[in-house]
Amino acid sequence: MNVPRRRFLLSASSALLAAGTFGCNGFRQPYRLFDAKQAAILSALCEQIIPTDDTPGAAWAHVVKFIDRQLVYHYQNLGSTYRNGLISLDRAAIALHRAAFEALPFDTQTVLVAKLEVGEIAAPDWPADAQRALFRAVRAHTMQGYYGDPRHGGNREMIGWRTLGLPHPPVRGRDDYRFPKERSAQSGNIAVTSEARP
Numbered sequence: 001m002n003v004p005r006r007r008f009l010l011s012a013s014s015a016l017l018a019a020g021t022f023g024c025n026g027f028r029q030p031y032r033l034f035d036a037k038q039a040a041i042l043s044a045l046c047e048q049i050i051p052t053d054d055t056p057g058a059a060w061a062h063v064v065k066f067i068d069r070q071l072v073y074h075y076q077n078l079g080s081t082y083r084n085g086l087i088s089l090d091r092a093a094i095a096l097h098r099a100a101f102e103a104l105p106f107d108t109q110t111v112l113v114a115k116l117e118v119g120e121i122a123a124p125d126w127p128a129d130a131q132r133a134l135f136r137a138v139r140a141h142t143m144q145g146y147y148g149d150p151r152h153g154g155n156r157e158m159i160g161w162r163t164l165g166l167p168h169p170p171v172r173g174r175d176d177y178r179f180p181k182e183r184s185a186q187s188g189n190i191a192v193t194s195e196a197r198p
Contacts, residue, residue, distance in 0.1 A: 031068045033079060039064050041086045042138070044102040048113045049142040051106070055163050056156075058142050066145030066153040067138075078137055085134030088126040089116065095123070 031039055046058035046067075058064075071079050089112075093101035097108060104112070115121045117135045119128030145153070147160035155161065158168065 031065070032072045033068050033083075034064070037090075038083060038086045039068070040102045041090050041100075042067065042082070044104075044109060045086075045089070045113065045138055046142045046145075047106075048109055049139055050146050056159055058146055060156065061146050061159050062153060062156045063142050063145035066148065066155075067141045069153045070141065070144075075137075075141070081130070081133055081137055085126075085130065088123055088130075089121075089134070092121050092123045092126070 034042065043059045043064050046063045050058040050061075050063070052060060067082075071082060090101045093099060093104055093109075093112060096112070097104055101109065101112070112121065113135070116131050119131040121131055123131075146155060147164070148155055150156065150158055161168065
């Protein structure tokens with residue numbers, strides 16, 4: 001029986017996240033903030049934002065790794081929003097469908113995420129504004145992780161840029177071709193051309 005590629009990749013990535021990674025010194029937790037369970041839930045949730053179809057989606061692009069890094073540094077104030085929200089989402093999935101969120105069929109996850117977006121998941125101790133806050137954060141950070149610079153942990157193998165048909169976008173101040181220079185043959189000074197000035 002043929003398994004849809006999108007669901008196969010999502011199931012495989014979730015299994016790897018749940019299992020963790022192993023190095024030469026034994027078991028190693030791959031994330032700084034999330035545990036394996038939280039990472040698996042988030043991976044499935046990010047895949048709802050940018051799913052795998054004819055190109056890899058958010059899970060393959062290491063978007064969870066990007067989010068995990070940012071929550072330790074730039075988005076520290078959102079750590080509890082993620083951790084509490086992911087736990088609440090999983091509890092809601094179990095209460096409604098008797099299965100963990102990451103284990104639900106993709107289409108069933110989609111229905112639940114649609115309710116999450118508008119804060120309509122019936123769950124005790126999880127108010128509508130907290131549900132909407134989680135969705136907004138995950139949506140924004142998934143887009144950043146998928147299309148941002150790979151040096152921040154996401155956009156694996158520049159998949160986000162390649163799906164848009166973009167070359168490696170120049171980063172101001174890092175690539176010479178962003179501000180072309182003309183070296184004077186007489187003085188040895190570097191002059192910036194008028195076309196290159198911002």
